[in-house]
Amino acid sequence: METTSTNEAVTNHAVNSPSQSRAMLAADNLTKRYEDGVLALDHVTFEVNQGHIYAMLGGNGAGKTTTINLFLNFIEPTEGEARINGIVTHKEPLRAKEKIAFVSENVMLYPNFTALQNLDFFARLGGQTGYSKDDYREVLLRVGLQEEAHNKRLKGFSKGMRQKCGIAIAILKDAPAILLDEPTSGLDPKAGFEFIRLLESLRDEGKAILMSTHDIFRARDIADTIGIMNQGRIVMQSQKSDIAGEDLEKLYMKYMAGYMEQVN
Amino acid sequence: MLKYIIEKELRDMISSTKFVVTFAICAVLILLAFYTGAQNYRVSQSQYQAAKTENLRQLEGLTDWIMVRNFRIFLPPEPLAALVTGISNDIGRSVTVQGRGELATQDSRFSDEPVFAVFRFLDLDFIFQIVLSLFAILFAYDAINGEKERGTLRLTFANAVPRAQYILGKIIGSFLALAVPVLLAILLGCLLLPLLGVHLNGDEWLRLGLMIFAGLLYFGVFLMLAVFISSLTHRTSSSFLLLLVIWIFSVLIIPRTAVLLAGRAVDVPSVDEIASQKNRLRSQLWSEDRKKMSEFKPTQNGDPQTMVSEFNKFMSEAADEREKKMNELASRLNEDRHNKQAVQEKLAFGLARLSPAAAFSMATTNLAGTSMDMKAHFLSEAQAYQKTYAEFMQSKTGMNIGGGAMVFRMRSGDGEEDVEKPIDAKELPEFNYAGLPLDRVVGAALPDLGILALFNLLFFAGAFVAFLRYDLR
Amino acid sequence: MLKILIEKELKAIILSPKFSATFSVCAILIVLSVFIGLRDYQAAVAQYETATTLSNQEMREQTSWMSLNTRAYREPDPMQIFVAGVQNDVGRLSSINAFSQIKLENSNYSDEPIFAVFRFIDLTFIVQIVLSLFAILFTYDAINGEREGGTLQLTFANAVPRVQYILAKFIGSWLGLVLPLLIPLLIGLLLLLLFRVPMTGDHWAKLFTLIGASFLYFTFFIALGLLVSALTKRSTTSFMFLLVAWVTLVLIVPRAGVMLAGQITPVPTVAEIDGQREGYAKERWKQHMDALTERWEERNAGLQNLTAEEREAFRDDHSWDWMKEDEEERKLVQRDISEYDRKLNEDLRNRKATQERLGFLLSRFSPASSYQLAAMHLAGTDISIKPEYEDAMRDYRDKFISYREQKQKEEGGGMAGGFRIEFNSDTGMKISGDRDSGAIDVTDVPVFEAPQYRFAAGLLPAMPDFGLLTLYTLLAFAAGFVAFLRYDVR
Ligand SMILES: Nc1ncnc2c1ncn2[C@@H]1O[C@H](COP(=O)(O)OP(=O)(O)O)[C@@H](O)[C@H]1O
Numbered sequence A: 001m002e003t004t005s006t007n008e009a010v011t012n013h014a015v016n017s018p019s020q021s022r023a024m025l026a027a028d029n030l031t032k033r034y035e036d037g038v039l040a041l042d043h044v045t046f047e048v049n050q051g052h053i054y055a056m057l058g059g060n061g062a063g064k065t066t067t068i069n070l071f072l073n074f075i076e077p078t079e080g081e082a083r084i085n086g087i088v089t090h091k092e093p094l095r096a097k098e099k100i101a102f103v104s105e106n107v108m109l110y111p112n113f114t115a116l117q118n119l120d121f122f123a124r125l126g127g128q129t130g131y132s133k134d135d136y137r138e139v140l141l142r143v144g145l146q147e148e149a150h151n152k153r154l155k156g157f158s159k160g161m162r163q164k165c166g167i168a169i170a171i172l173k174d175a176p177a178i179l180l181d182e183p184t185s186g187l188d189p190k191a192g193f194e195f196i197r198l199l200e201s202l203r204d205e206g207k208a209i210l211m212s213t214h215d216i217f218r219a220r221d222i223a224d225t226i227g228i229m230n231q232g233r234i235v236m237q238s239q240k241s242d243i244a245g246e247d248l249e250k251l252y253m254k255y256m257a258g259y260m261e262q263v264n
Numbered sequence B: 001m002l003k004y005i006i007e008k009e010l011r012d013m014i015s016s017t018k019f020v021v022t023f024a025i026c027a028v029l030i031l032l033a034f035y036t037g038a039q040n041y042r043v044s045q046s047q048y049q050a051a052k053t054e055n056l057r058q059l060e061g062l063t064d065w066i067m068v069r070n071f072r073i074f075l076p077p078e079p080l081a082a083l084v085t086g087i088s089n090d091i092g093r094s095v096t097v098q099g100r101g102e103l104a105t106q107d108s109r110f111s112d113e114p115v116f117a118v119f120r121f122l123d124l125d126f127i128f129q130i131v132l133s134l135f136a137i138l139f140a141y142d143a144i145n146g147e148k149e150r151g152t153l154r155l156t157f158a159n160a161v162p163r164a165q166y167i168l169g170k171i172i173g174s175f176l177a178l179a180v181p182v183l184l185a186i187l188l189g190c191l192l193l194p195l196l197g198v199h200l201n202g203d204e205w206l207r208l209g210l211m212i213f214a215g216l217l218y219f220g221v222f223l224m225l226a227v228f229i230s231s232l233t234h235r236t237s238s239s240f241l242l243l244l245v246i247w248i249f250s251v252l253i254i255p256r257t258a259v260l261l262a263g264r265a266v267d268v269p270s271v272d273e274i275a276s277q278k279n280r281l282r283s284q285l286w287s288e289d290r291k292k293m294s295e296f297k298p299t300q301n302g303d304p305q306t307m308v309s310e311f312n313k314f315m316s317e318a319a320d321e322r323e324k325k326m327n328e329l330a331s332r333l334n335e336d337r338h339n340k341q342a343v344q345e346k347l348a349f350g351l352a353r354l355s356p357a358a359a360f361s362m363a364t365t366n367l368a369g370t371s372m373d374m375k376a377h378f379l380s381e382a383q384a385y386q387k388t389y390a391e392f393m394q395s396k397t398g399m400n401i402g403g404g405a406m407v408f409r410m411r412s413g414d415g416e417e418d419v420e421k422p423i424d425a426k427e428l429p430e431f432n433y434a435g436l437p438l439d440r441v442v443g444a445a446l447p448d449l450g451i452l453a454l455f456n457l458l459f460f461a462g463a464f465v466a467f468l469r470y471d472l473r
Numbered sequence C: 001m002l003k004i005l006i007e008k009e010l011k012a013i014i015l016s017p018k019f020s021a022t023f024s025v026c027a028i029l030i031v032l033s034v035f036i037g038l039r040d041y042q043a044a045v046a047q048y049e050t051a052t053t054l055s056n057q058e059m060r061e062q063t064s065w066m067s068l069n070t071r072a073y074r075e076p077d078p079m080q081i082f083v084a085g086v087q088n089d090v091g092r093l094s095s096i097n098a099f100s101q102i103k104l105e106n107s108n109y110s111d112e113p114i115f116a117v118f119r120f121i122d123l124t125f126i127v128q129i130v131l132s133l134f135a136i137l138f139t140y141d142a143i144n145g146e147r148e149g150g151t152l153q154l155t156f157a158n159a160v161p162r163v164q165y166i167l168a169k170f171i172g173s174w175l176g177l178v179l180p181l182l183i184p185l186l187i188g189l190l191l192l193l194l195f196r197v198p199m200t201g202d203h204w205a206k207l208f209t210l211i212g213a214s215f216l217y218f219t220f221f222i223a224l225g226l227l228v229s230a231l232t233k234r235s236t237t238s239f240m241f242l243l244v245a246w247v248t249l250v251l252i253v254p255r256a257g258v259m260l261a262g263q264i265t266p267v268p269t270v271a272e273i274d275g276q277r278e279g280y281a282k283e284r285w286k287q288h289m290d291a292l293t294e295r296w297e298e299r300n301a302g303l304q305n306l307t308a309e310e311r312e313a314f315r316d317d318h319s320w321d322w323m324k325e326d327e328e329e330r331k332l333v334q335r336d337i338s339e340y341d342r343k344l345n346e347d348l349r350n351r352k353a354t355q356e357r358l359g360f361l362l363s364r365f366s367p368a369s370s371y372q373l374a375a376m377h378l379a380g381t382d383i384s385i386k387p388e389y390e391d392a393m394r395d396y397r398d399k400f401i402s403y404r405e406q407k408q409k410e411e412g413g414g415m416a417g418g419f420r421i422e423f424n425s426d427t428g429m430k431i432s433g434d435r436d437s438g439a440i441d442v443t444d445v446p447v448f449e450a451p452q453y454r455f456a457a458g459l460l461p462a463m464p465d466f467g468l469l470t471l472y473t474l475l476a477f478a479a480g481f482v483a484f485l486r487y488d489v490r
């Protein structure tokens, strides 16, 4: 499951990962049954290495957020485990969380704080205490938040602006793994495009990125591996190279339909 | 259109769990207030009866009316006073009548039983004042801005809805939804009264009805205020904060502060000063009279009984003389005090009425007969009784022996014991306390009812105007 | 980590509108209450001073020892500025004489009912009612508000231990509430100095302990707010619960507890006690009178067969002794009656104490009661001022009366200042005048010494309430802690 899509990635990969065999993010038979009996995840297994982007594709209710919540230990698995850099999240959540940054579907920050204040707080929570104001500004510019907004309170921010702050926070944490839950939903096309470029550059820095999305085309654009999820299972998983020529949309529909038939 | 809005408002309110929980608590508290009021009334009733019986029992065995030196009369408990305690526990409940002289109330409940003064009573006034107002705020603080936050306001006004009708429907709907259950709880409480052995007469029912009406007006004030503030702000958290601060000030702070500040701004001569001046005059007069006493000579020597009664008459006349002088001084001193007190009262209550809670409290205590007038009324009733008492004594003994006069008990030194018939204490005129008459009670409550209505109107208009210019986005 | 979290918490609180609201309301209220309390105290001192002066003047103007009476007054104490307690409800004075009972009469509220209409506003009231409300306002959405805002997720995507998080919430809200208090409190203390309130070291100790108790009290509400916030998902729900809890704990339970106790353990009324006392007194006086009659009959029996002149001479010889003898007897009766009265009072007091204990015990289910009771004990304005003052006044009365009798004896027989009325079957009625000695010298009349309320004496009875407050706070905090450890941060 090695990728050779870019040379840079290979080098970075070599430099940053002393133990190549161990994946940065790993789901191992991850199963979650909620208290009300809903089986949201059913023995899901996958791995994401450093310098890789893994895209979870799936419709509403497929189990994407549940997977990410399990990595964050917001909920505990019914069976199996999620590992971050080999650390089992529900056994040592604090150690595991030092290694991940998270951008939610709808980034929410303290409305009474300015963008800079929010960044400062969350960066320090993430263990990064050495940043200066200029560093924050630089990152905010990098994610595309205009200078005027830096000192404004979050109250008046649009969703796109908040998402940008969220990714800035993730960047600042400088963790080896990044989890993104439908980060581009609600972004305008230009912002979405810039966002994808940003993710690529992060991947090139050697981050392991797990991203959930229902945007097939974006997934094909940047993902190294795509997992199609339906009703709590990964129904198809393939490398970017494997599906390069295929019509992903057709494939997606096919797997969804096929799966449905299988169920029925 | 208006009907739809009112209907929606009613349904929206009543279907929320918030409503069920809060209403249940509110109902329990209101019933509790009625219950404890009734219980308290019964306790006071038995205390009153015991005191009266005891007072009469003390006269047992006396053989001459002349031996009755003083007689106590008591303020009878009233059921409405138990429901709205006002100052009824702060003023003395008994007066010692001697036939002449100034009267003073003694033995207030709180000074006798300070344990109840620590946290005070849970009466209707308190429950209405605090709980009803909080209840109103809790339900109406997000009347307008809550709909905006939820996005339903925009959806509503995407239709051809006139704003005036909307706000009207909102106010009417929420008032109905909240006031009707509260009213039900109150009516239930009223039903509880006869069951607990508290029987009200027609006048008292009318007064209680007016008290409940005052309660609804007061409830309306806070409801309108909440809608008003809600249509002035865009976020529910800020409207709630603002309302809570207003609530704290109007319910807890303004009334107290107004009275305390006004009380200190006007200097009223203290009772001690007045009492001391009276004491001095009294002892001065007494020492003058003592000189006269030693010059007293009975017209003829002989039967000690006639000599004593002659002496007593002499003493009684001297006491009358003294009382006249005392009264002159007292009325001069008291008038000054009363005038200053009136100024103080006007200022204090005028300021306090800036708060609807104070206006409500004064309306209900006036209706219950436990307002500031209570003490003065009790004293004037007692004064009237003292006259009857003095007349009775005059008829029985030929003189008014009250005050500092002396009573001689004859023990014949010559051996023959004459057996005297004991007096019948039941002959003493009874103290029939008549509470404040209905017209005076209602008259005293009217200005405050007016103020409450005015507050309603003001906040209603405010809410109306504010909503007409409300930014719907 | 903890530091970062606390810093953020403080910053968030200070930037929020509720902080400015709390700050301004607290500032206004605390300064106002201290100011009003001060003015009230000064007025009380002025009233006390004129009253005692006048009472002394009245004494000086007396012309006979026999009619010498006085009054003892309750002294105002600077602590009433902060904790009015029942000091306006309990009488201010009692007359001191041989005939009437010691009883504190003329309470402020019965003298000036205008102040009874809306009652007092003091620091205790503000802390008990307003600050507890603000404590709730600060914490009702501490946890669930962050969940609703989505920041809880983002926070816990980092390696943040939950223990530290809830601790930081607690400390942050605590500091956020203490800050608005400190400045007005300091201004209040300055006012005390400015108006030269005679605060002794003891007073300062009491005041600072009171402030400590206040902090402890609202700490409970902070912990309670956190607890409910960590138990609920939505901040509107938690706010409603807290408001209901607040109304119940602060307004209902204290009153209901005492009222319930009043119904469980009835206490004989004052009228009943008076009745018993007077019944005894009447009985005793009747005995006395009967004995007296008998004695006179005996005395007269000895004269039976003397001539009129001899009788007169014999009477003149003996009348003084007889009167003395009778007087002794009379005093004995009086002593018996006051002894009986003491017993009755003791009994009444015990039964009242039982009622009070039960009432306060029940009301202590609410920390608001615990706080108020502790504050009153500390300030010496609790309900025990009544019996304590009455005891001191009773002792004083005994001292005063024995002094007076001493003087009466020293200066011209037992009857100086009184008058004597004789009926004689021979000479008729004779009123022998007034042996007035002119003015009397009252400079060495014993002075009433008010019971002293030392700091330690107030602290001791307040200890259980301190303990209870601490217990409530710890319980609420521990429960909040546990609740948060299992809180679903999504
Ligand atoms: N807290 C919960 N309790 C019960 N069921 C849940 C809960 N959260 C999610 N689910 C269910 O789990 C399934 C997966 O949900 P989710 O992971 O949120 O899907 P996605 O993010 O892919 O849209 C859905 O059927 C959803 O209804």
Ligand SMILES: [Mg+2]
Pocket (backbone or CB within 6 Å): A064, A065, A066, A105
């Ligand atoms: Mg999702």
